[in-house]
Amino acid sequence: MTTRTEFLSRIRTEVGKTPGLFSARTAPRPSDPRAVSETIKRELAERWPQALERFQLEFERVAGVFHRAASIAVVPQVVAGIARENEVRRLVAWDAPELGADLLDALTARGLEPFAMPPGDLADATERAELRRRVADAELGLTGVDLAIAETGTLVLRSGAGRPRSTSLLPACHIAVFDRTALIETLGQAGVFLELWNRGELEGRIGAVTSFITGPSRTADIELTLTRGVHGPKEVHAIFVDQAIRG
Secondary structure (H helix, E strand, O other), rough: OOOOOHHHHHHHHHHHHHOOOHHHHOOOOOOHHHHHHHHHHHHHHHHHHHHHHHHHHHHHHHOOOEEEOOHHHHHHHHHHHHHHHHHOOOOEOOHHHHOOOOOHHHHHHHOEEEEOOOOOOOOOOOHHHHHHHHHHHHEEEEEEEOOEEEOEEEEEEEEEEEOHHHHHHOOOOOEEOOOOOEEEEEEHHHHHEEEEEEHHOOOOOOEEEEEOOOOOOOOEEEOOOEOOOOOOOOEEEEEEOOOOOOO
């Protein structure tokens, strides 16, 4: 039988095999997160190509699949290609205003069976049950992105009306669409936006959950056997749109 000391020693040994990508440190809490966030965005307006290159590198390092589209109009074509590769058709998407565009007709024209999340809560219990069934049966989940962290290849998604977390968690394949406005460089910068959101300084009703998604879902047992897709999608795709999604 493995003792507690042996168990913890083995964990330390395995963790020590992979050095950290950057040093961990405590970030100061900004007194004016809006001003700091505006400075971050203003500086990234000049160097976003470098941030995108880093994001792609780190995203692919954690088994994400990166795509690039010239405009939001090209996204259905990319999504259809992903669906064909996986031999699936059923797709659930964020509500059009939350996604940044209404893509359902274009997706349908390409042979998919898309369904958009409702813009608000459903009062009828039967409708809620049907919605849960449709999301659970979906094979693809299409969402937007609130932040894309270059340092770690992480997608950050806030839950809310028309953008429930189930869209990115239940389908076996998650597809996230974003443009340069979502790009940031570091986890420290992400903390600034978390502070901004926590203070309620953005318009719109946002839910209680903020998800940090770094590649497909992974679970390892005590023997360190890695399995994908146990607690989330087996595949995560990111589609970067060159032209601003919201004009």
